[in-house]
Amino acid sequence: MLDPKDREATGARLLSSSARNSYDPEIDIDWDAPLAEGKAYLPLHRVSLYGTEIWERLTPEQRIELSKHEIGSVASVGLWFEIVLIQLLARYVYDKDPRTAHAQYALTEIGDETRHIVMFAKAIERFGLPRYGPPRVVHELARAFKAVSGGASMFASVLVAEEITDRLQRSMMDAEDIQPLIRMVNRIHVVEEARHVRYAREELVRLMPTLGKAKLELHRLVTAVVGFAIVDSLIDPNVYKSIGIDPAEGRRAALRNPHHQATRLWMGEKITEFLGDVGMIGGRSTKIWRRAHLLP
Numbered sequence: 001m002l003d004p005k006d007r008e009a010t011g012a013r014l015l016s017s018s019a020r021n022s023y024d025p026e027i028d029i030d031w032d033a034p035l036a037e038g039k040a041y042l043p044l045h046r047v048s049l050y051g052t053e054i055w056e057r058l059t060p061e062q063r064i065e066l067s068k069h070e071i072g073s074v075a076s077v078g079l080w081f082e083i084v085l086i087q088l089l090a091r092y093v094y095d096k097d098p099r100t101a102h103a104q105y106a107l108t109e110i111g112d113e114t115r116h117i118v119m120f121a122k123a124i125e126r127f128g129l130p131r132y133g134p135p136r137v138v139h140e141l142a143r144a145f146k147a148v149s150g151g152a153s154m155f156a157s158v159l160v161a162e163e164i165t166d167r168l169q170r171s172m173m174d175a176e177d178i179q180p181l182i183r184m185v186n187r188i189h190v191v192e193e194a195r196h197v198r199y200a201r202e203e204l205v206r207l208m209p210t211l212g213k214a215k216l217e218l219h220r221l222v223t224a225v226v227g228f229a230i231v232d233s234l235i236d237p238n239v240y241k242s243i244g245i246d247p248a249e250g251r252r253a254a255l256r257n258p259h260h261q262a263t264r265l266w267m268g269e270k271i272t273e274f275l276g277d278v279g280m281i282g283g284r285s286t287k288i289w290r291r292a293h294l295l296p
């Protein structure tokens with residue numbers, strides 16, 4: 001388990017690390033570089049239909065095409081959540097003393113996320129992909145979530161979103177058989193997200209002991225529901241149109257696919273272990289994590 005340092009010490013360290021090691025996607029990525037022929041956009045065994053009957057019928061080109069649409073969907077949903085996060089952080093810092101390193105780091109993180117959103121959006125545009133996103137109902141419910149959410153479940157929900165995508169991105173950043181542009185985007189994101197994860201994890205460890213029994217159950221429930229919504233939204237069913245498969249049929253096959261269920265579990269492994277350790281997973285809402293395939 002994590003030993004939370006003094007808030008100010010952590011804030012100061014994260015600010016100095018940000019000053020030394022931050023990226024500007026406009027400058028640090030060559031957007032005009034040609035795409036690599038025959039390279040996948042997502043490791044093929046992480047594609048939602050991998051191993052299904054539909055998958056067996058696809059040509060190698062169609063498999064790569066689907067990997068492109070799925071990474072586009074993950075990036076679209078990721079950047080949508082980053083917009084939510086910007087509002088959460090802006091509301092969080094509203095009451096904080098701007099002279100503190102803790103507040104200044106929250107503001108710095110807003111800056112990071114702004115650049116990430118533009119980076120993901122440019123990648124989606126570069127690949128010629130449609131605008132994917134979470135289901136309409138999730139999009140609308142998030143409007144309320146980002147306006148009212150706060151405290152332990154806010155940090156825990158943010159960690160679920162950041163850490164499940166981080167797991168996927170880390171696994172790809174050094175993979176030779178993945179598109180170089182994707183690898184570069186992942187590398188930039190992994191470096192900057194490591195600081196966000198540190199900030200949110202420490203804050204969560206500080207907040208957990210302040211929750212009474214009823215509040216703990218409420219924050220557990222909110223985190224489980226938001227975690228479920230995020231992981232379940234990552235693959236927009238419209239991606240299946242790219243290989244001529246009806247969206248509802250593709251989604252049904254993915255949800256039943258043991259490989260896809262294992263991928264969800266693998267993506268959630270690190271964050272669910274942490275949330276279990278700090279007590280944010282437990283009680284009645286544990287079954288929601290299981291239904292989301294984030295716990296076995």
Ligand SMILES: [Fe+2]
Binds near residue numbers: 112
């Ligand atoms: Fe980000």
Ligand SMILES: [Fe+2]
Binds near residue numbers: 113162192196
């Ligand atoms: Fe982040």
